[in-house]
Amino acid sequence: MNKDSLRNFCIIAHIDHGKSTLADRFIQKAQVVSDRNFKDQMLDSMDIERERGITIKSTAITIPYAARDGKQYVLNLVDTPGHVDFSYEVSRAISSCEGALLLVDATQGVEAQTLSNMYMALEHNLEILPVINKIDLPAADQDNVRRQIDHDLGLDSSAAICVSAKMGTGIDDLLEAIVSRIPPPSGSPENPLQALIFDSHYDPYRGVVVHLRIFEGTLAAGREIMFFSNKAVYKVEEAGVFRMELQKTGGLQAGEVGYIIAGIKTVSDIRVGDTLTSAENPCASALPGFRDVKPVVFSSIYPVDANDYGELSQAMEKLKLNDASLVYEKDSSAALGFGFRCGFLGLLHLEVVQERLEREFDLSLVLTAPSVQYKIRLRTGEELIVDNPADYPGQETVERAEEPYIKAAIITPAVYLGPIMSLCMDKRGVQKDMHYLDQKRVEVNYEMPLAEVLFDFYDKLKSISRGYASFDYDITGHRPTDLVRLDILLNGKPVDALSQLVFRGSAQRRARNICKRLRDEIPRHQFKIPIQGAIGGQIIARETISPVRKDVLAKCYGGDITRKRKLLEKQKEGKKRMKMVGSVELPQSAFLAVLKTDEE
Numbered sequence: 001m002n003k004d005s006l007r008n009f010c011i012i013a014h015i016d017h018g019k020s021t022l023a024d025r026f027i028q029k030a031q032v033v034s035d036r037n038f039k040d041q042m043l044d045s046m047d048i049e050r051e052r053g054i055t056i057k058s059t060a061i062t063i064p065y066a067a068r069d070g071k072q073y074v075l076n077l078v079d080t081p082g083h084v085d086f087s088y089e090v091s092r093a094i095s096s097c098e099g100a101l102l103l104v105d106a107t108q109g110v111e112a113q114t115l116s117n118m119y120m121a122l123e124h125n126l127e128i129l130p131v132i133n134k135i136d137l138p139a140a141d142q143d144n145v146r147r148q149i150d151h152d153l154g155l156d157s158s159a160a161i162c163v164s165a166k167m168g169t170g171i172d173d174l175l176e177a178i179v180s181r182i183p184p185p186s187g188s189p190e191n192p193l194q195a196l197i198f199d200s201h202y203d204p205y206r207g208v209v210v211h212l213r214i215f216e217g218t219l220a221a222g223r224e225i226m227f228f229s230n231k232a233v234y235k236v237e238e239a240g241v242f243r244m245e246l247q248k249t250g251g252l253q254a255g256e257v258g259y260i261i262a263g264i265k266t267v268s269d270i271r272v273g274d275t276l277t278s279a280e281n282p283c284a285s286a287l288p289g290f291r292d293v294k295p296v297v298f299s300s301i302y303p304v305d306a307n308d309y310g311e312l313s314q315a316m317e318k319l320k321l322n323d324a325s326l327v328y329e330k331d332s333s334a335a336l337g338f339g340f341r342c343g344f345l346g347l348l349h350l351e352v353v354q355e356r357l358e359r360e361f362d363l364s365l366v367l368t369a370p371s372v373q374y375k376i377r378l379r380t381g382e383e384l385i386v387d388n389p390a391d392y393p394g395q396e397t398v399e400r401a402e403e404p405y406i407k408a409a410i411i412t413p414a415v416y417l418g419p420i421m422s423l424c425m426d427k428r429g430v431q432k433d434m435h436y437l438d439q440k441r442v443e444v445n446y447e448m449p450l451a452e453v454l455f456d457f458y459d460k461l462k463s464i465s466r467g468y469a470s471f472d473y474d475i476t477g478h479r480p481t482d483l484v485r486l487d488i489l490l491n492g493k494p495v496d497a498l499s500q501l502v503f504r505g506s507a508q509r510r511a512r513n514i515c516k517r518l519r520d521e522i523p524r525h526q527f528k529i530p531i532q533g534a535i536g537g538q539i540i541a542r543e544t545i546s547p548v549r550k551d552v553l554a555k556c557y558g559g560d561i562t563r564k565r566k567l568l569e570k571q572k573e574g575k576k577r578m579k580m581v582g583s584v585e586l587p588q589s590a591f592l593a594v595l596k597t598d599e600e
Contacts, residue, residue: 003255004184008076008213010093012117013103014470018133022103022165023079026063029171060199060211060257062241065175073179076241076257078198078213091120092198092273095289096213096257099127099182101174102153106132106140106162109441110148111411111470118153127182130155131174136164152437185215185255193217193225194283195276206237208264209246212276213257216283220251224279225262228286229271233279234262266320295343296404296475297350297454298371298387300331300497301357302339304364309338315361316340319353326353331388333497336366341388344370347454369500372451375402375478389499392485395536401483403503404450407432407476410461411443412469419464420444427452428503449503450475486511488518489532504535511541519543 013019063075080093094100100121104110121128130149132142146157161177163170187194199211219225219239226233240248241258252258264270275286303312320326327343344350350370357363376384377400378393386392408429412420414436421431421444429448436442453473461469486507488498498518502510511533518531524545533541556564 003187005071005073006076006184006255007073007099007178007182008078008097008185008255008257009099009101009178009182010078010080010097011101011103012080012090012094012114012121013133014105014108014111014113014117017103017105017108017111017114018165019079019103022101022131022133022163023061023077025165025168025171026075026077026175027061028168029063029065029175060242062243062247062257065179067179068176071179075175075178078257090117091124091289092196094121094126095124095287096196096198097126098185099129099178101129101131101178102155103131103133104145104149104160106134106142106145107137108468109141109145110152110437113470113472115152115411116409116472116474118155128155129174129177129181130157130160132160132162133165135162136167136169147438187214187216187254189218189253191216191254192281192283193219193276193278194287195219196287197227197270197272197274197276199272200270203261206261208261208266208270210260210262210264210270210276211242211257212252212260214252214254215287216254217278218251218253219260225260225276226279226282227270228275228277230269232269234264237261237263295325295327295345296372296450297344297346298341298373299344299350300333300336300339300341300368300388301328301354302333302336302366302368302497304366306337308363311361312339312357312363312365315357315363318361319356323353325349333368334495336497343387347458366497368497370454371501372404372454374481374483374501376483377401386501389485389501390496392501395484398483401481402478403481403483405447405476405479406450406453406473408446408448408453408471408473409443410446410469410471411437411441412465413440414442415440416465416469417442417444420461420469423457423460423464424448427457428505447476449479449481451501451503484535486514487534488514489530489534490518490522491529492532494534507535508533508540515541515543519545524548 011019011022059079061077061079063077065073065075067073076097078093078096080090094117102114102118102121104114118128130153132145132149134140135142142162146160149155149157149160159181161170161174163174165171193214194216195212195214197210197212201209201211203209219236221236221239223236224233225236238248238261239250239252239258240246241252241256246259249258252260273289275283277283301312303309316326316328320328325345328340330338331341332338342350342353344353347370350367354365354367357365371387371389373385373387376386376393376398378384378397379399380397384391384393408424410420410424424431424444424446427448429446429452432445432447434442434444458471461471482504483501484504484507486500486502487494488511489495498514500510515531515533522529522531522545525547528547529545531543531545532539556567
């Protein structure tokens with residue numbers, strides 16, 4: 001194929017600015033799918049993506065386009081995930097393109113992820129086309145958005161193309177701009193093979209399907225290939241391009257985006273961002289930017305019914321085939337039985353994995369409170385990485401603890417600035433800078449612990465700002481903290497699944513809220529149940545569940561007081577004996593209640 005007729009581009013935007021809808025219009029315009037088979041969000045294959053309106057799994061599609069000058073072009077659209085949890089996947093998708101459509105909502109304007117995605121595209125020297133979407137809405141303010149594109153992004157707003165992805169307005173002009181302003185790919189088919197892996201998925205019949213962009217050389221069925229990161233060698237069985245289905249072409253060459261199938265059994269063998277080359281004639285160096293994706297949020301998953309452990313184990317194995325970033329190992333709890341300790345890219349990733357396990361495999365699950373990775377230095381000089389409260393050593397043996405910090409960027413209307421600053425200060429945030437983007441909008445940057453963002457920060461931010469504030473973050477490293485393990489005791493016995501690693505300054509408030517919620521969730525028993533929050537041997541919070549009592553005096557009509565006292569003493573002895581041998585039943589809702597620890 002002639003390289004001059006190729007265009008590789010991606011669409012980058014803040015969440016809910018219309019990225020998937022615009023991709024739908026491109027697909028319809030090129031008639032890749034018949035009208036009969038068309039449905040909204042064609043590139044979002046999972047039910048969760050459709051319901052939430054976000055892209056979780058990136059997809060690519062090849063679109064033929066006949067330009068107004070009569071030439072035939074091939075447009076390779078590499079779709080990108082739309083959430084900060086998947087920023088590494090976004091960076092790999094961006095690096096496989098020459099141009100990017102920067103989509104801005106005409107009603108919302110420039111938001112936090114619009115900025116961070118644009119900087120990412122600039123780092124990879126992409127040609128950026130600003131696109132103003134949703135111009136059909138009554139609240140659309142094109143002039144204001146153009147000013148924001150000029151002032152906030154530093155791009156030429158006169159070159160911005162106004163479209164309505166929903167109505168199809170301006171799509172022809174946008175396609176013309178893609179072929180005229182985005183440069184064709186470079187690279188030579190004669191050079192040694194050098195290709196970037198930007199995604200993969202698992203086919204139950206054919207193994208792993210690798211998504212890649214060829215930068216140099218040629219790839220054909222029957223050739224032996226090698227992955228740079230693990231030096232694994234495979235033989236290519238099939239190569240082709242993406243339409244709505246995989247379309248076999250026999251080979252790919254420099255500049256093209258497509259797929260290969262090579263009998264690879266597990267997705268974890270394929271690493272996003274890795275370089276693929278020829279086994280016989282490898283390229284001199286790998287493409288830049290590759291790194292191992294490491295989980296940042298950890299939680300344990302247990303089946304509600306202990307008999308479902310086998311089914312959960314099989315479900316985790318199958319899910320791992322389609323989600324290489326999921327990390328898990330076996331775990332056990334005295335309260336919940338056997339389960340798995342899992343690592344996630346972020347809270348959204350955690351929610352997606354939980355929903356997929358419950359929907360696709362029909363499982364009822366209990367998740368423990370999410371945690372982050374702490375670096376612990378013991379007095380002996382030994383260093384540990386701890387993400388599970390059960391692995392935290394005794395307080396007297398710890399010399400120093402460090403927790404991960406993030407740099408958070410928040411863009412908000414100025415009217416909500418005060419409450420948002422108070423929220424960030426409550427979360428131990430330190431303001432680094434603040435500047436007004438225009439008369440109505442402010443960007444503030446904070447450094448704060450990642451652990452403080454896990455629970456309810458995003459919900460509170462949206463609540464305070466009535467949905468107008470946007471939030472984006474990057475992990476910056478570890479800093480010293482005063483870390484303690486908060487244990488929850490029921491009837492004097494610690495429940496390991498309810499333990500948390502928390503900052504000492506907020507431990508008492510957290511313990512009080514957990515105890516209150518558990519008091520409301522745990523049903524009354526025949527004996528009094530004390531619920532206590534403890535740090536080591538010190539009790540810092542307590543609530544009590546009153547016992548269910550039988551009125552033993554109901555049969556006494558008058559008579560001597562000693563008779564009544566004897567009955568009450570007998571009941572008291574029975575309750576004390578029952579408390580010693582009785583066990584407290586914890587409903588599933590009690591574990592969910594702990595996740596919502598702050599007062600509503």
